Amino acid sequence: MDNELIRAVVRALSVLRLMNTAQRWTIHELHGQTQLPKSTLFRVLATLQHEGYVKVDPARGQYTLNAKVRELSAGYSEQTRVVTAGAPIALRVTREIKWPLAIGVRDGEVMVVAHSTMPYSPMAVHSTTIGHRLSLTESAIGQAYLAHCSVAERNSMLDLFELSLGVRSETGMQEIRGKLSQVRHDGYAVRRPGQHNDSATLAVPIFHQGEAIAALGMTIFGRLMSRRLVEQFVPILKVTAHEIAVAVFDDPEPHA
Incomplete structure:
Protein backbone atom coordinates (compact mmCIF):
# COMPACT_ATOMS: atom_id res chain seq x y z
CA MET A 1 0.00 0.00 0.00
CA ASP A 2 2.78 2.43 0.93
CA ASN A 3 4.64 1.69 -2.29
CA GLU A 4 1.50 2.35 -4.30
CA LEU A 5 1.01 5.71 -2.58
CA ILE A 6 4.61 6.68 -3.34
CA ARG A 7 4.21 5.72 -7.00
CA ALA A 8 1.05 7.82 -7.18
CA VAL A 9 2.92 10.86 -5.88
CA VAL A 10 5.77 10.31 -8.33
CA ARG A 11 3.31 10.09 -11.20
CA ALA A 12 1.50 13.27 -10.16
CA LEU A 13 4.76 15.20 -9.82
CA SER A 14 6.04 13.96 -13.17
CA VAL A 15 2.81 15.11 -14.83
CA LEU A 16 3.07 18.53 -13.17
CA ARG A 17 6.69 18.92 -14.29
CA LEU A 18 5.79 17.98 -17.84
CA MET A 19 2.76 20.28 -17.96
CA ASN A 20 4.98 23.15 -16.84
CA THR A 21 6.83 22.96 -20.18
CA ALA A 22 3.83 23.98 -22.32
CA GLN A 23 0.55 25.84 -21.89
CA ARG A 24 -1.96 23.20 -23.02
CA TRP A 25 -1.99 19.42 -23.12
CA THR A 26 -4.31 16.70 -24.37
CA ILE A 27 -4.48 13.23 -22.84
CA HIS A 28 -2.92 11.87 -26.03
CA GLU A 29 0.05 14.26 -25.75
CA LEU A 30 0.59 13.50 -22.08
CA HIS A 31 0.38 9.79 -22.77
CA GLY A 32 3.01 10.10 -25.50
CA GLN A 33 5.41 11.99 -23.24
CA THR A 34 4.93 10.07 -19.98
CA GLN A 35 4.11 6.59 -21.33
CA LEU A 36 1.58 6.31 -18.52
CA PRO A 37 -1.65 4.47 -19.32
CA LYS A 38 -4.44 6.85 -20.26
CA SER A 39 -6.58 5.49 -17.45
CA THR A 40 -3.82 6.41 -14.97
CA LEU A 41 -3.46 9.86 -16.52
CA PHE A 42 -7.20 10.44 -16.16
CA ARG A 43 -6.98 9.61 -12.44
CA VAL A 44 -3.89 11.80 -11.91
CA LEU A 45 -5.45 14.74 -13.75
CA ALA A 46 -8.78 14.32 -11.96
CA THR A 47 -6.95 14.43 -8.62
CA LEU A 48 -4.89 17.48 -9.59
CA GLN A 49 -8.04 19.15 -10.88
CA HIS A 50 -9.88 18.39 -7.63
CA GLU A 51 -6.99 19.94 -5.63
CA GLY A 52 -6.98 23.04 -7.83
CA TYR A 53 -3.63 22.56 -9.58
CA VAL A 54 -5.02 21.71 -13.02
CA LYS A 55 -8.04 22.92 -14.97
CA VAL A 56 -9.69 21.38 -18.02
CA ASP A 57 -11.35 22.81 -21.10
CA PRO A 58 -14.01 20.14 -21.85
CA ALA A 59 -14.84 21.60 -25.26
CA ARG A 60 -11.26 21.18 -26.50
CA GLY A 61 -10.21 18.29 -24.30
CA GLN A 62 -7.18 20.24 -23.10
CA TYR A 63 -5.60 20.47 -19.66
CA THR A 64 -3.68 23.47 -18.31
CA LEU A 65 -2.00 24.31 -15.03
CA ASN A 66 -3.98 26.47 -12.64
CA ALA A 67 -2.61 29.47 -10.71
CA LYS A 68 -2.55 27.41 -7.51
CA VAL A 69 0.67 25.70 -8.64
CA ARG A 70 2.47 28.92 -7.64
CA GLU A 71 1.85 27.96 -4.02
CA LEU A 72 4.20 25.00 -4.47
CA SER A 73 7.17 27.36 -4.81
CA ALA A 74 6.08 29.94 -2.24
CA GLY A 75 8.25 28.47 0.50
CA TYR A 76 11.33 28.31 -1.73
CA SER A 77 12.35 31.93 -1.43
Whole structure:
Protein backbone atom coordinates (compact mmCIF):
# COMPACT_ATOMS: atom_id res chain seq x y z
CA MET A 1 0.00 0.00 0.00
CA ASP A 2 2.78 2.43 0.93
CA ASN A 3 4.64 1.69 -2.29
CA GLU A 4 1.50 2.35 -4.30
CA LEU A 5 1.01 5.71 -2.58
CA ILE A 6 4.61 6.68 -3.34
CA ARG A 7 4.21 5.72 -7.00
CA ALA A 8 1.05 7.82 -7.18
CA VAL A 9 2.92 10.86 -5.88
CA VAL A 10 5.77 10.31 -8.33
CA ARG A 11 3.31 10.09 -11.20
CA ALA A 12 1.50 13.27 -10.16
CA LEU A 13 4.76 15.20 -9.82
CA SER A 14 6.04 13.96 -13.17
CA VAL A 15 2.81 15.11 -14.83
CA LEU A 16 3.07 18.53 -13.17
CA ARG A 17 6.69 18.92 -14.29
CA LEU A 18 5.79 17.98 -17.84
CA MET A 19 2.76 20.28 -17.96
CA ASN A 20 4.98 23.15 -16.84
CA THR A 21 6.83 22.96 -20.18
CA ALA A 22 3.83 23.98 -22.32
CA GLN A 23 0.55 25.84 -21.89
CA ARG A 24 -1.96 23.20 -23.02
CA TRP A 25 -1.99 19.42 -23.12
CA THR A 26 -4.31 16.70 -24.37
CA ILE A 27 -4.48 13.23 -22.84
CA HIS A 28 -2.92 11.87 -26.03
CA GLU A 29 0.05 14.26 -25.75
CA LEU A 30 0.59 13.50 -22.08
CA HIS A 31 0.38 9.79 -22.77
CA GLY A 32 3.01 10.10 -25.50
CA GLN A 33 5.41 11.99 -23.24
CA THR A 34 4.93 10.07 -19.98
CA GLN A 35 4.11 6.59 -21.33
CA LEU A 36 1.58 6.31 -18.52
CA PRO A 37 -1.65 4.47 -19.32
CA LYS A 38 -4.44 6.85 -20.26
CA SER A 39 -6.58 5.49 -17.45
CA THR A 40 -3.82 6.41 -14.97
CA LEU A 41 -3.46 9.86 -16.52
CA PHE A 42 -7.20 10.44 -16.16
CA ARG A 43 -6.98 9.61 -12.44
CA VAL A 44 -3.89 11.80 -11.91
CA LEU A 45 -5.45 14.74 -13.75
CA ALA A 46 -8.78 14.32 -11.96
CA THR A 47 -6.95 14.43 -8.62
CA LEU A 48 -4.89 17.48 -9.59
CA GLN A 49 -8.04 19.15 -10.88
CA HIS A 50 -9.88 18.39 -7.63
CA GLU A 51 -6.99 19.94 -5.63
CA GLY A 52 -6.98 23.04 -7.83
CA TYR A 53 -3.63 22.56 -9.58
CA VAL A 54 -5.02 21.71 -13.02
CA LYS A 55 -8.04 22.92 -14.97
CA VAL A 56 -9.69 21.38 -18.02
CA ASP A 57 -11.35 22.81 -21.10
CA PRO A 58 -14.01 20.14 -21.85
CA ALA A 59 -14.84 21.60 -25.26
CA ARG A 60 -11.26 21.18 -26.50
CA GLY A 61 -10.21 18.29 -24.30
CA GLN A 62 -7.18 20.24 -23.10
CA TYR A 63 -5.60 20.47 -19.66
CA THR A 64 -3.68 23.47 -18.31
CA LEU A 65 -2.00 24.31 -15.03
CA ASN A 66 -3.98 26.47 -12.64
CA ALA A 67 -2.61 29.47 -10.71
CA LYS A 68 -2.55 27.41 -7.51
CA VAL A 69 0.67 25.70 -8.64
CA ARG A 70 2.47 28.92 -7.64
CA GLU A 71 1.85 27.96 -4.02
CA LEU A 72 4.20 25.00 -4.47
CA SER A 73 7.17 27.36 -4.81
CA ALA A 74 6.08 29.94 -2.24
CA GLY A 75 8.25 28.47 0.50
CA TYR A 76 11.33 28.31 -1.73
CA SER A 77 12.35 31.93 -1.43
CA GLU A 78 15.44 33.88 -2.35
CA GLN A 79 16.57 33.43 1.24
CA THR A 80 16.16 29.67 0.99
CA ARG A 81 18.31 29.64 -2.13
CA VAL A 82 21.04 31.62 -0.36
CA VAL A 83 21.13 29.15 2.54
CA THR A 84 21.03 26.09 0.28
CA ALA A 85 23.83 27.35 -1.96
CA GLY A 86 25.79 28.98 0.84
CA ALA A 87 25.94 26.08 3.30
CA PRO A 88 28.64 24.01 1.52
CA ILE A 89 30.65 27.15 0.74
CA ALA A 90 30.55 28.29 4.37
CA LEU A 91 31.57 24.82 5.54
CA ARG A 92 34.55 24.75 3.17
CA VAL A 93 35.75 28.16 4.34
CA THR A 94 35.31 27.21 8.01
CA ARG A 95 37.54 24.19 7.44
CA GLU A 96 40.13 26.54 5.95
CA ILE A 97 40.03 29.34 8.54
CA LYS A 98 38.74 27.23 11.49
CA TRP A 99 36.38 29.97 12.74
CA PRO A 100 32.63 29.28 12.45
CA LEU A 101 30.49 31.13 9.92
CA ALA A 102 26.78 31.89 9.97
CA ILE A 103 24.30 32.97 7.29
CA GLY A 104 21.62 35.32 8.57
CA VAL A 105 18.38 36.27 6.83
CA ARG A 106 15.77 38.84 7.80
CA ASP A 107 12.58 37.55 9.37
CA GLY A 108 10.29 40.48 10.13
CA GLU A 109 12.02 42.87 12.53
CA VAL A 110 14.95 40.57 13.34
CA MET A 111 17.68 38.55 11.67
CA VAL A 112 17.58 34.77 12.03
CA VAL A 113 20.63 32.52 11.80
CA ALA A 114 19.53 30.17 9.02
CA HIS A 115 22.81 28.26 8.80
CA SER A 116 25.81 27.86 11.08
CA THR A 117 29.06 25.94 10.75
CA MET A 118 29.71 25.95 14.50
CA PRO A 119 29.29 22.15 14.76
CA TYR A 120 32.23 21.81 12.34
CA SER A 121 34.53 24.42 13.87
CA PRO A 122 37.23 23.61 16.45
CA MET A 123 36.99 27.26 17.56
CA ALA A 124 33.22 27.39 18.12
CA VAL A 125 32.00 29.32 21.14
CA HIS A 126 28.62 27.52 21.08
CA SER A 127 27.43 24.15 19.81
CA THR A 128 25.31 25.95 17.21
CA THR A 129 23.49 29.24 16.66
CA ILE A 130 20.95 28.02 14.09
CA GLY A 131 17.59 29.60 14.81
CA HIS A 132 19.01 32.39 16.97
CA ARG A 133 17.13 35.66 16.52
CA LEU A 134 19.41 38.69 16.31
CA SER A 135 18.75 42.41 16.52
CA LEU A 136 18.88 44.26 13.21
CA THR A 137 20.46 47.28 14.88
CA GLU A 138 22.72 45.72 17.54
CA SER A 139 24.12 42.51 16.05
CA ALA A 140 26.89 42.57 13.44
CA ILE A 141 24.87 40.39 11.08
CA GLY A 142 21.86 42.67 11.49
CA GLN A 143 23.87 45.84 10.92
CA ALA A 144 25.65 44.42 7.88
CA TYR A 145 22.28 43.56 6.36
CA LEU A 146 20.37 46.70 7.33
CA ALA A 147 23.12 49.05 6.21
CA HIS A 148 23.24 47.50 2.73
CA CYS A 149 19.64 46.47 1.96
CA SER A 150 17.43 48.62 -0.24
CA VAL A 151 16.75 52.19 0.92
CA ALA A 152 13.02 51.50 1.04
CA GLU A 153 13.47 48.40 3.19
CA ARG A 154 15.91 50.13 5.52
CA ASN A 155 13.63 53.15 5.98
CA SER A 156 10.66 50.92 6.71
CA MET A 157 12.61 49.03 9.37
CA LEU A 158 13.91 52.24 10.94
CA ASP A 159 10.39 53.69 11.05
CA LEU A 160 9.27 50.61 12.97
CA PHE A 161 12.17 50.89 15.39
CA GLU A 162 11.47 54.57 15.94
CA LEU A 163 7.87 53.81 16.83
CA SER A 164 8.96 51.11 19.27
CA LEU A 165 11.46 53.43 20.98
CA GLY A 166 8.76 56.00 21.79
CA VAL A 167 8.55 59.77 21.55
CA ARG A 168 11.96 60.41 23.17
CA SER A 169 13.86 58.38 20.56
CA GLU A 170 15.53 61.11 18.50
CA THR A 171 18.98 60.63 20.03
CA GLY A 172 18.74 56.84 19.85
CA MET A 173 17.68 56.90 16.21
CA GLN A 174 20.49 59.31 15.33
CA GLU A 175 22.95 56.85 16.85
CA ILE A 176 21.48 53.96 14.90
CA ARG A 177 21.50 55.87 11.61
CA GLY A 178 25.07 57.03 12.27
CA LYS A 179 26.21 53.47 12.97
CA LEU A 180 24.55 52.16 9.82
CA SER A 181 26.16 54.94 7.79
CA GLN A 182 29.56 53.91 9.14
CA VAL A 183 28.90 50.23 8.37
CA ARG A 184 27.85 51.17 4.84
CA HIS A 185 31.08 53.15 4.44
CA ASP A 186 33.27 50.35 5.83
CA GLY A 187 31.47 47.51 4.04
CA TYR A 188 31.36 45.37 7.20
CA ALA A 189 30.00 45.40 10.77
CA VAL A 190 31.58 44.41 14.07
CA ARG A 191 29.90 43.28 17.27
CA ARG A 192 32.45 43.75 20.02
CA PRO A 193 32.31 41.81 23.29
CA GLY A 194 30.34 43.35 26.12
CA GLN A 195 32.57 41.60 28.67
CA HIS A 196 36.04 40.09 28.55
CA ASN A 197 34.78 36.52 28.02
CA ASP A 198 32.06 37.34 25.49
CA SER A 199 32.23 36.39 21.84
CA ALA A 200 32.54 38.89 19.00
CA THR A 201 31.25 38.82 15.43
CA LEU A 202 32.47 40.23 12.13
CA ALA A 203 29.86 40.37 9.35
CA VAL A 204 29.48 41.38 5.71
CA PRO A 205 26.42 41.58 3.42
CA ILE A 206 25.59 39.04 0.74
CA PHE A 207 24.60 41.12 -2.29
CA HIS A 208 22.29 40.65 -5.23
CA GLN A 209 21.91 43.49 -7.72
CA GLY A 210 23.64 45.91 -5.37
CA GLU A 211 21.42 45.22 -2.35
CA ALA A 212 21.88 42.92 0.63
CA ILE A 213 19.62 39.87 0.65
CA ALA A 214 21.40 38.13 3.56
CA ALA A 215 24.53 38.51 5.69
CA LEU A 216 27.54 36.36 6.47
CA GLY A 217 29.09 36.47 9.94
CA MET A 218 32.18 35.01 11.62
CA THR A 219 32.15 34.59 15.39
CA ILE A 220 35.38 34.55 17.43
CA PHE A 221 36.52 34.83 21.01
CA GLY A 222 35.83 38.41 22.02
CA ARG A 223 39.30 39.14 23.40
CA LEU A 224 40.80 38.39 19.99
CA MET A 225 38.83 41.05 18.13
CA SER A 226 41.29 43.66 16.86
CA ARG A 227 41.92 45.89 13.88
CA ARG A 228 44.48 43.43 12.56
CA LEU A 229 41.97 40.58 12.74
CA VAL A 230 39.37 42.70 10.94
CA GLU A 231 41.87 43.52 8.20
CA GLN A 232 42.76 39.83 7.91
CA PHE A 233 39.27 38.36 7.72
CA VAL A 234 37.06 41.01 6.07
CA PRO A 235 38.53 40.23 2.62
CA ILE A 236 37.95 36.50 3.20
CA LEU A 237 34.35 37.09 4.25
CA LYS A 238 33.69 39.36 1.26
CA VAL A 239 35.10 36.78 -1.15
CA THR A 240 32.97 34.08 0.51
CA ALA A 241 29.83 36.23 0.39
CA HIS A 242 30.45 36.95 -3.29
CA GLU A 243 30.99 33.25 -3.98
CA ILE A 244 27.63 32.50 -2.35
CA ALA A 245 25.93 35.17 -4.48
CA VAL A 246 27.48 33.72 -7.63
CA ALA A 247 26.34 30.22 -6.64
CA VAL A 248 22.77 31.45 -6.19
CA PHE A 249 22.35 34.06 -8.88
CA ASP A 250 25.43 33.81 -11.11
CA ASP A 251 25.87 37.43 -9.98
CA PRO A 252 28.76 39.20 -11.76
CA GLU A 253 29.02 42.04 -9.25
CA PRO A 254 32.44 42.58 -7.63
CA HIS A 255 32.82 41.45 -4.03
CA ALA A 256 35.01 44.34 -2.90
